[in-house]
Each structure stands twice: as structure tokens, then as C-alpha cells.
Amino acid sequence: xxxxxxxxxxxxxxxxxxxxxxxxxxxxxxxxQGAPAGRTLVAVDAVGAGVGETVFxxxxxxxxxxxxxxxxxxxxxxxxxxxxxxxx
Amino acid sequence: MTLARVVGTVVATHKHRKFDGAxxxxxQPITLxxxxxxxxxxxxxxxxxxxxxxxxxxxxxxxxxxxxxRKGAPVDAAVIGIVDSVDVSE
Numbered sequence: 001x002x003x004x005x006x007x008x009x010x011x012x013x014x015x016x017x018x019x020x021x022x023x024x025x026x027x028x029x030x031x032x033q034g035a036p037a038g039r040t041l042v043a044v045d046a047v048g049a050g051v052g053e054t055v056f057x058x059x060x061x062x063x064x065x066x067x068x069x070x071x072x073x074x075x076x077x078x079x080x081x082x083x084x085x086x087x088x
Numbered sequence: 089m090t091l092a093r094v095v096g097t098v099v100a101t102h103k104h105r106k107f108d109g110a111x112x113x114x115x116q117p118i119t120l121x122x123x124x125x126x127x128x129x130x131x132x133x134x135x136x137x138x139x140x141x142x143x144x145x146x147x148x149x150x151x152x153x154x155x156x157x158r159k160g161a162p163v164d165a166a167v168i169g170i171v172d173s174v175d176v177s178e
Contacts, residue, residue: 001130001165003098003114032095032114032128046104046162056100056112056130058164062149065162066104079162080103085114087096088139 001056002037003082004029006049010042018072025049025078027057032087043076054082091171092117092145094137098130106161113137113167115145120176131165132156144169 008026012019023045031037046066049055055078057063063077064070096114100107111133117125122142129147134155137143146152147165155166 001112001163002127003130029127032116037127047102056098056103058149058162060149060164062153062162062164065106065160068160077162080100080107080112083099083101085096085098087114088094 001058001079002029003031003085004043004055004057004078006051006053006055006078007040008051016073018067018070019044019074022067022072023048025051027055027076027078030054032085041076043078044072044074045078047078047081049078049081056080056082089144089146089168090117091120091174092129092131092143092167093122094139094141094143094167095128096139104162106156106158106163107132110156115143115165115167117145118142120174129165131167132163133167135167135170137167137170142171143167144171
């Protein structure tokens with residue numbers, strides 16, 4: 001998983017049926033210091049996250065697991081909203 | 089599997105239910121000579137690792153799910169060992 005900031009959402013009317021009703025958010029991965037790390041991407045949202053929130057997301061087929069048994073065609077999914085993180 | 093250094097802990101009250109009770113660690117993948125390699129990742133902890141420790145992680149969904157011991161968990165990385173030492177000849 002990786003930390004990320006939710007920076008936007010995507011509206012897609014015509015899409016795979018298995019994406020119906022699922023929010024698609026634009027996220028910017030961030031590093032442990034909170035700085036942008038790598039390219040922005042679009043992720044399905046499994047936890048009700050909103051723009052401006054810090055989240056963590058999972059990559060790969062596992063991103064579809066929260067929607068089981070629906071086989072959601074995704075490769076990234078938000079699975080948690082971060083309260084805070086502490087560096088040692 | 090990849091060597092990594094635990095650099096922090098993450099608190100997330102609102103998360104997918106399959107994460108309930110799991111410890112989330114911020115880990116920095118490292119090279120054999122302990123240099124950071126790539127970006128910091130979040131991994132579930134299955135061995136009781138702590139900040140500053142050198143660990144072994146998997147970055148793959150099925151393996152991470154098995155480490156967590158839960159089927160169908162939306163995870164892609166897990167700490168699976170605490171490294172005592174690494175010896176490389178050559």
C-alpha cells in the first residue's frame with residue numbers, strides 16, 4: 001500500500017457495468033514526509049474518502065476485493081483514511 | 089521479497105474491515121548496503137516489527153494476504169520477517 005492525497009474525482013458515465021456506483025478518485029501518492037511521490041492515478045474508493053483527505057491505497061487485483069463478489073475491473077483502490085502517521 | 093527499514097507507523101481509524109486489528113507500518117525499501125530504494129510503502133505487520141528495524145517484506149497481493157492470515161484482504165505488502173543479518177559474498 002502507499003499513502004496518497006485525494007486531489008479530485010472522475011465522472012465516467014459510460015463504463016464497465018461492474019464499476020456502477022463506485023466512486024473514482026484522483027490520488028497523488030505521497031512519501032513519508034508528505035511530498036508527492038510519483039504519478040497521479042485514478043483509484044476506486046472502498047471507504048468513502050473525499051477530496052483533501054490523506055488515504056492509503058492498494059495496487060493490483062486486491063483493489064477489487066472490497067467489492068467481492070463483484071469483479072470490479074480496477075488496479076488501484078483506496079482502503080483506508082489516514083488519521084496520522086508517526087516517523088520514528 | 090525485499091529488504092526494508094521500518095520508518096514509521098500509521099493510524100487509520102476508518103479502513104476496510106479486513107484491516108481491523110492489523111498494524112500498519114511505513115517501510116522504506118533499501119539496497120543491500122542500506123540505501124533507500126524507491127518510495128516509502130505501507131505494509132501490514134505479521135511479525136511484531138518496530139520502527140528502525142530492518143525487515144523482509146513481500147510486495148505482492150496473495151503473499152501479503154497470507155501473511156495477514158485473512159482471505160480476501162485488500163493488501164499488497166506485508167512485513168514477514170525481522171532481519172538479523174545479511175551476508176553477501178562477491
